[in-house]
Amino acid sequence: MDVIVIETPQLGDRSYLVHDGQEGLVIDAQRDIDRIEEAAGRAEVGIALVAETHIHNDYLTGGLALAQKHGTPYLVNAADEVSFERTPISDGHTIRVGRLTVKAVATPGHTHHHLSYVVTHGDDEAVFSGGSVLYGSVGRTDLLGEEHAEHLTRDQWNSARRLGDEASERAALYPTHGFGSFCSSGPATGADESTLGEQFSTNHVYTDSDQLHFVRELLANLTAYPNYYVHMQPTNAAGPSEPDLEIPDPLTAQELTARLDAGEWVVDLRHRVAYAADHLHGTVSFEYGDGGSFTTFLGWVFPYGSQLTLVGSRDGVEKAIRDLSRIGIDSPDAALGEDPRGLAPSAQISSYPRVDWPSLLADRPEGEAILDVRRIEEFQTSHIDGAVNIPLHELLVRLDEVPPGRLWVHCGSGYRAGVGASLLEREGRDVVHIDGNFDDAAGAGLPMVG
Incomplete structure (x- = not known):
């Protein structure tokens, strides 16, 4: 069994092409399927089966378009309500792909009908866990609404143990999320690979034997996620088409x-x-x-x-x-x-001024506001004394809360501050872009809280 990883670092996700040298299984395809087709071409394998671990919330799938294009079955949980033809699959169902055996295992938690796939080929074994067990963490459990979060978090704890029963400790683990995706419930380890057995000793879903404590800790530490997620699940359930990636004729x-x-x-x-x-x-x-x-x-x-x-x-x-x-x-x-x-x-x-931390300290007139556009949890951990916090993703709907006068805008690295400064200038505000790493602010002499 060979596993080809198709990285999407822009979203912190991975797709997988699993093959036996001739026939391939694609799991959790991103929408731009040409990358998967190119990987299959380089490996000289056919795409025989396409599968989803769940109806995704953080990106649009390419699974349906890929399956239709190659005339292959498209595995989606039978319990998921979708508007397209699919090959329904449920817990315990087993399918052959060439010399590979693919078993579906119900692992609810990230979604109600989440599946993982245990793939075997001789002595080789791999677990494709989607948004269930990640490297050092698990998929977040609040994307379907706060009213479902506690129940789904209990499910996530149970599902991790179910996977431990269905696969061996030596099984290689291949999650879809956890590489920077906001679908992760907490910071992942940054590992590039792992096994199920390694997670038994390092992942809090396994090391915390008290389910109630795990649930409370996970829910207490969930943070904001991008509001475009609200558009992903319904579009995925309707079945996205293959995108048009051509550059349009330029505007005059x-x-x-x-x-x-x-x-x-x-x-x-x-x-x-x-x-x-x-x-x-x-x-x-x-x-x-x-x-x-x-x-x-x-x-x-x-x-x-x-x-x-x-x-x-x-x-x-x-x-x-x-x-x-x-x-x-x-x-x-x-x-x-x-x-x-x-x-x-x-x-x-x-244009507007762009400065570093020492310039903020030396040149900002007393009374001009420092606007911190980092997320709330970042601000609560540490911030410049007297700074006003309005997260970037809330800025346009909270413009009436932005202090008057010239604004010195910062974030964690300079990227979000650049976006925020441009949005505010577009609204007619006078801005200064602080383009620096927040970790350097204290060293520059800025008074800090936290």
């Missing part, structure tokens, strides 16, 4: 200017340093990178259903289109180029 200068004048969402993909120095007034700064910040935070604050226009290099726009398709933001328009004046010569050009 007149079309781009009209969109800015109309107050539409126009996102500048350049580095936040370049943006602060020189940008089209009315744009928003979402620096594109291959990590998770761009997709997660744009999806978190973008009003779904609105028209989106991306501004940046051809390469950046192309990558952004792919990333955004995974969370259901389809068919953005684009203006290609990195010179604001060349893209829209008649549009207003803006």
